[in-house]
Amino acid sequence: MAIILGDNQYGKAESRIVRIVRDSPRHEIRDLNVTTALRGPFEPAYLVGDQSNVLPTDTQKNTAYAFTKSKGVESIEQYGLDLARHFVHEIDPVEGARIEIEEFAWERAVVDGTEHDHTWLRKGQEVRTAAVTVDSSGEYVIGGLKDLVLLKSTGSEFAGFLKDEYTTLPETHDRVMATALDAKWRFSSLDVDWNAVYPTIKALMVTEFATLQSLALQQTLWHMGTAVMEEFPFIAEVRLKAPNKHHFDYDIGRFGVENHGEVFFASDRAYGLIEATLIRDDAPPAGEAWRASAGLA
Incomplete structure (x- = not known):
């Protein structure tokens, strides 16, 4: 050996x-x-x-x-x-x-x-x-953002999921959805107005998060990435990572106070971690573009 x-x-x-x-x-x-x-x-x-x-x-x-x-x-x-x-x-x-x-x-x-x-x-x-x-092999640029904290107080559901003997999570058709988005996108061109593209990508992702009646955070990520790639043909690939920052109804009924989806416990952990990669079927090879060093970008 x-x-x-x-x-x-x-x-x-x-x-x-x-x-x-x-x-x-x-x-x-x-x-x-x-x-x-x-x-x-x-x-x-x-x-x-x-x-x-x-x-x-x-x-x-x-x-x-x-x-x-x-x-x-x-x-x-x-x-x-x-x-x-x-x-x-x-x-x-x-x-x-x-x-x-x-x-x-x-x-x-x-x-x-x-x-x-x-x-x-x-x-x-x-x-x-x-x-x-x-x-x-070439020159590669990946743009991105991280720690974009987003929250919407309605317009999000989670139901119809697989259940077994350990499942305790109730289904819901109206929940708070929050995340701290980490998004990266690979360019297939270097002829880009970098400073103009960035705010547009951010705005597209925020719009999708806000306006989509979300059945799952997975679905929201798909719509975010799709919106960006449809707007910019020179973006070959989008990678998204989103922790699900859970907000649970807090039991204030025991104090004689009604809670109709208005008071929540914001749980920092454990949390769901949802990840997705979207790539064009004709995207050029990424080479070593995604091989990280410190992993900060």
């Missing part, structure tokens, strides 16, 4: 970078969490400690910081492409690079009815994400 080294990569995880553009009195802010991972002939580093092919993770971190100024951050997708292309095309012996980016959103403070030029409030909604992979 022989032991061999399988898939491997190395990089710098979660470099926290804040880029302030100060070219005019009205400043702009981009707040990023950047992870880099390099792939190539790095077996000697693992097997015998030979570092001659290893670009230090500290160098990767420094490059990520420098590129926010030299290349800019018009969109996290383009920034990730710039960074990945640099490692693959300019650093020997790197053969592939994976860049994962989280972006934290800020909104301008309003002072005396006017947006302030250099003060922001942290927005508490979802985190925008991008994952870029560049290697010999």
Whole structure:
């Protein structure tokens, strides 16, 4: 029996970078969490400690910081492409690079009815994400969002499910449905207005969540992904993950107070976890697009 080294990569995880553009009195802010991972002939580093092919993770971190100024951050997708292309095309012996980016959103403070030029409030909604992979097989971009917390107080059912001797869940035709959505979508083109596409995808998913009379969270995810892929032909694949944030009627009848679907216990665990992948039947190969590093995007 022989032991061999399988898939491997190395990089710098979660470099926290804040880029302030100060070219005019009205400043702009981009707040990023950047992870880099390099792939190539790095077996000697693992097997015998030979570092001659290893670009230090500290160098990767420094490059990520420098590129926010030299290349800019018009969109996290383009920034990730710039960074990945640099490692693959300019650093020997790197053969592939994976860049994962989280972006934290800020909104301008309003002072005396006017947006302030250099003060922001942290927005508490979802985190925008991008994952870029560049290697010999091509260039791949996955956009995404996570922790988009959604709740609707009606318009959701769950009934007709399989039952056995351990089933205690009652059927319902009117329930609260809530989730913290994690969505990722793979582009089949790089000729994309990244910053225009993102809010449209988010709006489509929110609309489907709100308006569909949902018979199950699984059905809601299917409609979300379908709406996005019908709107954008250059999206080849959508992957969705949604914890079912259960809300159970709380028994206040014991206190002499009626509860007609108005007071709930919000359970944080255990929770149902619903996942779905939608893919076009003619989608181009994904290559290593979904092979994660830190798994943050």
